[in-house]
Amino acid sequence: MVLKLYGNPQATCTKRVAVVLYEKKIPFELVVIDLSKGEHKAPAFLEKQPFGQVPYIEDDGFTLFESRAISRYLDAKYPNKGPKLTPDSDLKAKALFEQGVSIEQSNFDPFASKAIMEAIFKPMFGQTKNDAVYDEAIKTLSAKLDAYEKILAKQKYLGGDGVTLADLFHLPYGSLLATAGSDLMTSKGPNVTRWWKDISSRESWAAIAKGIPAGVNKFD
Amino acid sequence: MVIGLHLSKPRIVVMTLPNSGTSPATSATQTPPPSLQAPAQSWGDHAGCILTASPMHASKLSSPVGLPIQSCFPSTDGYRSFAFAFGFLWTLELRTHLIRVHRLYSSLTMTLKLYGNPNSVNTKCVAVILYLKKIPHELITVDIITRKDNLLPEYLGKQPFGEIPYLDDDGFVLYESKAICRYLEERYGDHGPALMPSDLKAKALFEQAVSVEWANFEAYAMVAGVEGVLKPKFFPNLPFNKALYDQAIKTLSMKLDVYETILAKQKFLAGDEMTLADLFHLPYGELLAIGGNYIMTTKGPNVKRWWTAISSLPSWQAVKDKVPAGVVDF
Numbered sequence: 001m002v003l004k005l006y007g008n009p010q011a012t013c014t015k016r017v018a019v020v021l022y023e024k025k026i027p028f029e030l031v032v033i034d035l036s037k038g039e040h041k042a043p044a045f046l047e048k049q050p051f052g053q054v055p056y057i058e059d060d061g062f063t064l065f066e067s068r069a070i071s072r073y074l075d076a077k078y079p080n081k082g083p084k085l086t087p088d089s090d091l092k093a094k095a096l097f098e099q100g101v102s103i104e105q106s107n108f109d110p111f112a113s114k115a116i117m118e119a120i121f122k123p124m125f126g127q128t129k130n131d132a133v134y135d136e137a138i139k140t141l142s143a144k145l146d147a148y149e150k151i152l153a154k155q156k157y158l159g160g161d162g163v164t165l166a167d168l169f170h171l172p173y174g175s176l177l178a179t180a181g182s183d184l185m186t187s188k189g190p191n192v193t194r195w196w197k198d199i200s201s202r203e204s205w206a207a208i209a210k211g212i213p214a215g216v217n218k219f220d
Numbered sequence: 221m222v223i224g225l226h227l228s229k230p231r232i233v234v235m236t237l238p239n240s241g242t243s244p245a246t247s248a249t250q251t252p253p254p255s256l257q258a259p260a261q262s263w264g265d266h267a268g269c270i271l272t273a274s275p276m277h278a279s280k281l282s283s284p285v286g287l288p289i290q291s292c293f294p295s296t297d298g299y300r301s302f303a304f305a306f307g308f309l310w311t312l313e314l315r316t317h318l319i320r321v322h323r324l325y326s327s328l329t330m331t332l333k334l335y336g337n338p339n340s341v342n343t344k345c346v347a348v349i350l351y352l353k354k355i356p357h358e359l360i361t362v363d364i365i366t367r368k369d370n371l372l373p374e375y376l377g378k379q380p381f382g383e384i385p386y387l388d389d390d391g392f393v394l395y396e397s398k399a400i401c402r403y404l405e406e407r408y409g410d411h412g413p414a415l416m417p418s419d420l421k422a423k424a425l426f427e428q429a430v431s432v433e434w435a436n437f438e439a440y441a442m443v444a445g446v447e448g449v450l451k452p453k454f455f456p457n458l459p460f461n462k463a464l465y466d467q468a469i470k471t472l473s474m475k476l477d478v479y480e481t482i483l484a485k486q487k488f489l490a491g492d493e494m495t496l497a498d499l500f501h502l503p504y505g506e507l508l509a510i511g512g513n514y515i516m517t518t519k520g521p522n523v524k525r526w527w528t529a530i531s532s533l534p535s536w537q538a539v540k541d542k543v544p545a546g547v548v549d550f
Contacts (some may be wrong), residue, residue: 066427066435069428073423091406094402094403095394095403095406099396102398105434110439145381220446
């Protein structure tokens with residue numbers, strides 16, 4: 001039975017999973033959850049994802065939520081499909097990959113998502129952007145990207161010399177920064193720019209950046 | 221007397237030669253008198269014997285072994301008392317010196333070094349794993365408040381974000397506390413309890429729990445902890461943002477309502493076994509109570525049961541107030 005991804009075609013965390021599905025060409029069906037209708041808070045949804053957040057997957061009866069956990073599961077289940085996105089043999093390579101994943105989660109995501117919430121999502125729901133909160137988030141993100149500039153001077157990608165989930169996890173929020181009014185990803189420095197252009201021009205991201213196709217996604 | 225250093229275990233061994241009432245030189249040349257053949261009773265005695273030959277026989281020795289102090293004492297007993305006291309104090313002094321040398325040696329040879337701070341939440345996150353798995357290590361204190369060691373160029377060369385902690389395992393440098401915990405679990409898998417499953421689905425549910433901790437617990441507990449405890453303690457001149465604190469606690473409370481339902485069906489967050497996902501809650505969870513919020517034990521019976529189970533672990537108790545600095549050998 002084909003894997004089912006319950007989420008929204010435009011939602012950042014649904015896209016995070018979708019880019020991995022496209023990288024590894026794993027067939028799936030996108031079951032659209034309409035967030036504006038509150039479908040993610042309906043009892044049937046909460047049975048599967050008790051926090052009422054998108055996305056979650058159903059893989060032959062196995063339910064899993066949290067986009068980063070789903071991404072790791074997909075790479076572990078299909079190690080030979082498409083690129084290997086997590087190192088799994090060498091202890092040190094694994095540790096440096098985990099360091100990269102943690103960097104994204106604690107030094108990028110909180111600030112990028114806060115800036116995008118203010119500049120894009122709040123206006124979308126009729127609320128006013130808080131300029132002070134936006135500016136503070138961008139300022140902190142900028143300082144964090146100074147450290148990225150140093151790291152990426154010594155290695156090609158955030159988790160080492162090969163592309164991994166640690167890089168791909170940046171795509172959903174990173175791509176929205178320009179729309180939010182910040183060109184940090186291409187103006188911070190040569191290394192961050194090189195790395196950002198590399199990962200954001202991947203075919204997998206190009207296929208879903210404007211929205212994940214609903215229904216069955218097949219790869220032939 | 222022979223003094224040896226046991227390098228495999230942190231122990232000083234002092235071995236003494238038996239029956240050292242005479243110097244080796246005399247036994248070959250003459251038979252000692254019966255009164256000196258009784259074995260020495262104490263280490264001080266041994267030390268005294270080696271330092272000085274019996275005054276009665278000093279002149280008979282073919283090679284001098286000690287200080288010519290016998291002339292300073294009116295009697296053999298007084299002389300022996302002095303030798304005993306001197307030897308005892310000398311052994312004590314020697315012992316203190318040897319402990320110091322041993323500590324220095326341990327520090328130089330300790331290959332696992334954690335650069336952090338005894339008061340830091342993320343240092344505590346790593347420390348509980350070190351203690352749970354009894355991994356010998358050295359905690360080297362980084363002063364982030366007054367000296368700001370973490371902003372020095374040599375520190376930034378290791379941890380470019382200027383954050384604590386980072387690990388140096390025999391030259392392999394790793395930062396991000398959760399990455400360090402995972403590395404320690406992988407490296408010392410056979411030490412203590414298994415904290416990460418390996419089966420595909422069990423691992424996936426573990427990763428789900430780790431992500432839940434970050435996105436649904438720490439995101440809010442950290443704000444409440446910083447606002448309610450860390451800012452007043454370390455940066456008292458900064459204002460307390462009550463609105464921010466209250467909003468964080470309100471959202472955290474809603475998230476813990478969900479924890480209550482999850483923990484009704486399973487013992488721990490990833491399943492029925494304790495994993496890193498549970499332990500990651502400890503540092504910020506603890507801060508909530510310090511800040512006067514007891515949500516971890518008042519939310520519901522399941523959250524309370526789970527929180528009590530993980531927070532009462534001896535390894536957490538050992539580090540929760542202050543992580544012991546220096547060399548730690550279990």
